[in-house]
Structure formats: C-alpha cells, structure tokens
Amino acid sequence: MNYYTNSIDEVIHYLSKLPTIGRKSATKMALKILEMDDEFVVNFAKSIINMKKNTHHCKICGNLTENEICNICSDEKRDKSTIAIVEDIFGIVSLEKTKIYRGMYHVLNGLVVPRDGITLDDLNVSSLISRIEKENVKEVIFAISQTIDGELTELYIIDLLKKFKDLKISKIANGIPIGRSVENYDELTFIRALEDRKEVEY
Amino acid sequence: MNYYTNSIDEVIHYLSKLPTIGRKSATKMALKILEMDDEFVVNFAKSIINMKKNTHHCKICGNLTENEICNICSDEKRDKSTIAIVEDIFGIVSLEKTKIYRGMYHVLNGLVVPRDGITLDDLNVSSLISRIEKENVKEVIFAISQTIDGELTELYIIDLLKKFKDLKISKIANGIPIGRSVENYDELTFIRALEDRKEVEY
Known part of the structure; x- marks a missing residue:
C-alpha cells in the first residue's frame, strides 16, 4: 500500500539514492522539507540544479571547481x-x-x-x-x-x-592514529608502524 | 577556509538543515549528487518543488494529501x-x-x-x-x-x-515490545505493563 502521496513518494525515491540514506531517513527528510517555508524549498531545489550546472573538474588536477582551473592550481604561491x-x-x-x-x-x-x-x-x-x-x-x-x-x-x-x-x-606514513589506543589496531598496521618507526631524539 | 565551491557549499547548507543530516553526511550527499547524471538531478530538484506545491493537509483529519480530502477520509468503507x-x-x-x-x-x-x-x-x-x-x-x-x-x-x-x-x-496499551528482552525496559514501563496485564486463558 502507498502510505504517502505520489509527490512525497517521488522525493523519497530520489533522496534514498543518496549515500547512507535509507527509506526511513528519506521519509523523515521529505516530511521535514514539507514543513519548511516555500522560499527555503525553492532555493534548496535551485541550489541542487545550480551546483550540478556550475561544478566541473579542474582541467589540471581534477579537483571540483566552478572555473576551468581550481583555486589551488591557480594559486601562484603554492x-x-x-x-x-x-x-x-x-x-x-x-x-x-x-x-x-x-x-x-x-x-x-x-x-x-x-x-x-x-x-x-x-x-x-x-x-x-x-x-x-x-x-x-x-x-x-x-x-x-x-x-x-x-x-x-x-x-x-x-x-x-x-x-x-x-x-x-x-x-603518507602508516601507523596508529594519534590519540587512539594501540589495542584497536590489527597486526598489519602494527607491522607497518614498526617498520616505519622513528628514532626518538633525547 | 572554504574547501568546496560556493555552489556545493550552498547545497551542503540546505541538506544539513534536514533531520539527522550533519555537515559530513550533507557533504557526501552533495558530492554524490554531482556524480549523478543531469536528468536525475533536474528531476530530483523538480520533485522537491512539486511535492511542496502539491501537498496539503486534509481538511478533515490533517493527514497529508494532494487533494482537499485525504484517501482515508474519503474512503466510504472505513x-x-x-x-x-x-x-x-x-x-x-x-x-x-x-x-x-x-x-x-x-x-x-x-x-x-x-x-x-x-x-x-x-x-x-x-x-x-x-x-x-x-x-x-x-x-x-x-x-x-x-x-x-x-x-x-x-x-x-x-x-x-x-x-x-x-x-x-x-x-494504546503500554508494555514490553514483542520480541524484546524484558531487561531493556525501565521501571515505569514495567509498572504500566503490570497494571495492564491480561489474564491468560488456559
């Protein structure tokens, strides 16, 4: 049975294609959108189309950008x-x-x-x-x-x-993340962390 | 510092207003939308506007509907x-x-x-x-x-x-949900479950 209206179901369908969004979260999101004021909803929808239209891959590095060359590639100081x-x-x-x-x-x-x-x-x-x-x-x-x-x-x-x-x-080096207990990491991480060990200056 | 383009940031801003969506999920969702094809994105955006425009509260019960009266209120069999x-x-x-x-x-x-x-x-x-x-x-x-x-x-x-x-x-009755262990429920639930106990026919 169809518990929601067709237009709600359509939004749920699209939202549930997004990463980590199951049908239940998508439903909550759709119903939340319904509560928001008209202007928010129109701007939200427009922002999606606008982002898709204006975002490209940087011709040099592949980063996302609104220009031909991204901010980082065009930064002369780097x-x-x-x-x-x-x-x-x-x-x-x-x-x-x-x-x-x-x-x-x-x-x-x-x-x-x-x-x-x-x-x-x-x-x-x-x-x-x-x-x-x-x-x-x-x-x-x-x-x-x-x-x-x-x-x-x-x-x-x-x-x-x-x-x-x-x-x-x-x-980049492999090893145990800062602030983490050693007991949480597997032996491969340990082997690499051992191999890449740094001499302590004292 | 602004790591994403303005148009991506705008979508992240809107998505992160939705329930259970933090900035990190919103970012992942925005980048996923970017990967989708143009038609999907346009239809997704349109579905949001369409839902907002066409969904009303049922004049009788307050349920969500695309009509004046919802399916349930207009169902003569109920x-x-x-x-x-x-x-x-x-x-x-x-x-x-x-x-x-x-x-x-x-x-x-x-x-x-x-x-x-x-x-x-x-x-x-x-x-x-x-x-x-x-x-x-x-x-x-x-x-x-x-x-x-x-x-x-x-x-x-x-x-x-x-x-x-x-x-x-x-x-509706209070009590322990079906299929759940009793140990997970607080004393108020137990008091109510006791008060509302049903005699077992045998």
Whole structure:
C-alpha cells in the first residue's frame, strides 16, 4: 500500500539514492522539507540544479571547481614541484586542513576496484603523467586510502611513474592514529608502524 | 577556509538543515549528487518543488494529501465512528501497517512541548472537537508517543473531551515490545505493563 502521496513518494525515491540514506531517513527528510517555508524549498531545489550546472573538474588536477582551473592550481604561491595524489575531494580537504601541505594535488576520482571492473583507465591518471612530463615535478606523494583497493591503485600508478628517473615517489606514513589506543589496531598496521618507526631524539 | 565551491557549499547548507543530516553526511550527499547524471538531478530538484506545491493537509483529519480530502477520509468503507489521534503521518503509517485498524484518524501535527512554547493552540485540535460534535463519533483512541510530551498532550486533550459524555476515550496499551528482552525496559514501563496485564486463558 502507498502510505504517502505520489509527490512525497517521488522525493523519497530520489533522496534514498543518496549515500547512507535509507527509506526511513528519506521519509523523515521529505516530511521535514514539507514543513519548511516555500522560499527555503525553492532555493534548496535551485541550489541542487545550480551546483550540478556550475561544478566541473579542474582541467589540471581534477579537483571540483566552478572555473576551468581550481583555486589551488591557480594559486601562484603554492609549490608546483610537489603533487599529492588523492582519490577524491575529501583527500584534498584532509590535507588542506593540516595547513602544512602547500603543494599541488592530483585527484584520481576513485580507486582501481577489480571486482567492480574499475581499472586505471577509468581514473584521472593520463593527465597526471602529462603533468609530470611537462612541468617540473620533483615529488609525488600518495595520500590515498590504506585499503586493498588503495594499495593496488598505488602499485599500478607507481609502475607508470617508474620511467621518470629523477622523480621522488613517497606515500603518507602508516601507523596508529594519534590519540587512539594501540589495542584497536590489527597486526598489519602494527607491522607497518614498526617498520616505519622513528628514532626518538633525547 | 572554504574547501568546496560556493555552489556545493550552498547545497551542503540546505541538506544539513534536514533531520539527522550533519555537515559530513550533507557533504557526501552533495558530492554524490554531482556524480549523478543531469536528468536525475533536474528531476530530483523538480520533485522537491512539486511535492511542496502539491501537498496539503486534509481538511478533515490533517493527514497529508494532494487533494482537499485525504484517501482515508474519503474512503466510504472505513468506520467513521472511531478516530485514532496521532501526532504525525508516521502514526498513520504505523496503524495502517497493522491492517487491522479500519477507523479514521486525526493528525495533531505535533505534541504540546512547554519548554519550546508549543501549546495545544498550535496543534490541530479544534477541528477534532468539531468533528466529534458534528459526526457520530463513538470512540477516540490516543496513539501518540509514550513520552512526557505525549502524555501531557493526551491529558490536555482528554480534558477537552470530557464534555462528550457518551464518548469512549482509550489509548494504546503500554508494555514490553514483542520480541524484546524484558531487561531493556525501565521501571515505569514495567509498572504500566503490570497494571495492564491480561489474564491468560488456559
């Protein structure tokens, strides 16, 4: 049986396609939208269309932008010789929040996922190669998820980068997150944390 | 610092006004919308405006409907002599799912919440009184949240209903939910479950 009106059901249908939104949350959201005033609802709907229309991938790094070139790529003060390879815009946000990283980015727009048929060809990789060929890139830093998909993606890309003899290739360190108890982490994390241990100066 | 474009930030702003949606979920949702194809996004936005424009409260019971009178109030087969008082459309859905309740509804559109300044005057109550006055209503059943706000709302409305001498006033039973362990419920629930105990026929 159909408990809601058709137009409510339609909104529930669309909302429940969004990540982490089940039918129940979508229903609550739809009913909340109904309570809001007309102006809010119209502006909300317009903002969605506007975002979709105006947002593109930066021609250089693949970041999201409203212009041809994103804010970071067009910032003359940043270090053009270093590129952090991230899987999506969340990677950029994480590194920008450190306020320490001042290099450039390259957004892969995903990871290699063999079980879903996603290969390196589906990712934003060829433009990375041509950036390194044309610009004076000295180091690329992998800053992607430390999962099987992430490590596989890293291995494939490292293979393509081997031909650049003077290029330094690095990756973010593995280990125990700050402020976390050691007991919560698996042995692989521990092996890596041990291998990457740093001598304490005293 | 602004990590996203203005148009993405705008969508995040609107989405994060929805229930249970924090800034992080709103961001993930906005970025997911960006990945969807143009047609989906336009239809999604249109569905929101359409829902807002076409959905009204039923003139009789306060249920949500696209017509003047909702499907339930206009269903001649239902028992007009019984009205279940619910706080919102979720109450209707819960009772409809039982497939046993065949009476009418009256949607309060909220509960009395003194700390938020919400009084009985803010709820859909006066039309309930006139329904009882004009129609041949024999019983009203309170089917609202068993919280302090819910019980307070019940008490206030019962006070208004006292003048209808022949009206039967009932409320859904309190007790331990089916399939749940008794140890998870508080003493007030137990007191009520004890008071409302039913003799077992054997």
